[in-house]
Amino acid sequence: MYxxxxxxxxxxxxxxxxxxxxxxxxxxxxxLMMLHYAMSRNKGAAFLAGDIxxxxxxxxxxxxxxxxxxxxxxxxxxxxxxxxVQFLQEILIQLGEENPSKNRLQLVHQLHKTLIxxxxxxxxxxxxxxxxxxxxxxQTFEEIRLILNCQLNDSFLCSLILLGxxxxxxxxxKVPALDQRLAIRVTLKPLNVQETGELILHRxxxxxxxxxxxxxxxxxxxxxxKASDGYPRLISQFADNALMIGFSQRAKIIDGFMVHSMVCxxxxxxx
Numbered sequence: 001m002y003x004x005x006x007x008x009x010x011x012x013x014x015x016x017x018x019x020x021x022x023x024x025x026x027x028x029x030x031x032l033m034m035l036h037y038a039m040s041r042n043k044g045a046a047f048l049a050g051d052i053x054x055x056x057x058x059x060x061x062x063x064x065x066x067x068x069x070x071x072x073x074x075x076x077x078x079x080x081x082x083x084x085v086q087f088l089q090e091i092l093i094q095l096g097e098e099n100p101s102k103n104r105l106q107l108v109h110q111l112h113k114t115l116i117x118x119x120x121x122x123x124x125x126x127x128x129x130x131x132x133x134x135x136x137x138x139q140t141f142e143e144i145r146l147i148l149n150c151q152l153n154d155s156f157l158c159s160l161i162l163l164g165x166x167x168x169x170x171x172x173x174k175v176p177a178l179d180q181r182l183a184i185r186v187t188l189k190p191l192n193v194q195e196t197g198e199l200i201l202h203r204x205x206x207x208x209x210x211x212x213x214x215x216x217x218x219x220x221x222x223x224x225x226k227a228s229d230g231y232p233r234l235i236s237q238f239a240d241n242a243l244m245i246g247f248s249q250r251a252k253i254i255d256g257f258m259v260h261s262m263v264c265x266x267x268x269x270x271x
Contacts, residue, residue: 002247006215009208013240015233017058019065021206023199023232031186032059035161036066039126042155043183044148047132047162049169050188053233056163057130059188063161067126073118077129081136084143091127091147108146115150115157125158133164138175145178190230197221199232200239216242219256227263238263 003011014021022028031048038046050056067074075094082090088107092100095114101107115125127147135141150157162168166187172179191199200221201214209215216224220242228234241262242254251258263269 002243003207005247006204006243007209007211008204011240012203012207012209012243013236015236017061019058019062021203022055022058022062023195023202025191025195025199027189027191028055028059031188032062032066034184034186035059035063038184039063039067039159039161042124042159044151044156045160045162045178045182046184046186047164047168047172047182048186048188049164049166051190051231052165053231054188054190055232056188060128060130060161060163064128071123073123073125075125075127077127078131079134080129080132080140081134082140084137084139087140087143095125111147112150112157119152119157126161127158128161128163130163131165132162133166133168133171135171141171141175141178145175145181148178148181191225191232191235192230193222193225196225196228196230196235199235200224203236203239215246215252216254216259217256220254220259223256223259223263227259227267238266241266 003009012021024032035046035048037043048056048059064074073095075091077090080087085102085104085107088104088111089100092107092111092114095118097110097114101110118125144160147158148156148160172182197214197216197218200216204214216239224235224238224242227238238259242259245258245262246254249258
C-alpha cells in the first residue's frame with residue numbers, strides 16, 4: 001500500500017525468510033560462514049541457536065543457496081515433533097525411499113545402505129533440522145546421534161545441522177554422546193544500534209529504495225532499537241508500521257517522535 005510513496009518496488013519488511021533481505025551483521029555473517037565450513041569440510045555436526053526472531057531460519061535459507069545440488073542431497077525437517085521411527089522414515093522418504101519400513105532396526109539398516117549407495121555415487125547427505133528445540137524425546141536425539149555413526153574411516157556419510165532456540169542447548173547437554181559430536185556451535189545475539197540502522201536501510205535498498213540516505217533518522221533508529229532490543233523480526237515489524245504511519249501522514253522522513261508514538265500505541269503505553 002505504501003510502497004510507491006516511499007519509492008519501493010515491493011514490501012521491505014515482510015516476515016517471510018527471504019534470503020535476499022538477510023542483513024549480514026557480523027554475527028550473521030560468522031554464523032553462515034561457520035555452518036557452511038562445517039558442511040563443506042565434512043565436520044559431521046553443527047548447531048545454530050538463538051532467541052526467536054534473530055534470523056536463524058533466514059540464515060538456513062541462505063545456507064541452502066550455497067550447497068552444490070549436483071552433489072549434495074539435502075534433507076529438511078521443519079517439524080521435528082516426530083517419534084524416532086517417524087524421524088527415520090521421513091529422512092528415507094526425502095532420500096527417495098518410497099516405502100520405508102515401520103520397524104526401527106530395519107529402518108536403521110535401510111538408512112545406512114542408502115547413505116552408502118549415495119556416497120558411492122558421489123553424493124553426500126546434509127540433514128538440516130529446523131526448530132530442533134521442539135524435539136521432546138531423548139530417544140530422537142539418540143537416533144540423530146546414531147545417524148552420525150554412519151561414517152567411513154575418513155568421512156561422515158551424513159552431515160547434521162541443528163537450528164533452534166536457546167533451550168536447545170540444555171537439551172543437547174542431556175545427550176552427551178551427541179553434544180560432544182557438535183564440531184561447530186554458533187549462538188546468535190541481538191543487533192546493536194548501528195546494525196539496526198544498517199538492517200533497515202539494507203532491506204529498503206533490496207526493495208528498490210534509491211534515496212541517498214535512509215528515510216529513518218538516527219533518533220528513529222534509536223527508538224526502534226530500544227523497542228525491539230535489537231531483534232531483527234521486531235525491528236522489521238516496527239519499521240513497517242512506521243512506514244505506514246509516515247505514508248498516512250504524508251511525512252518525508254521517519255523521525256524519533258513518530259516512532260516513539262507508534263511504539264507506545266503498539267504496546268498500549270502512554271506516549
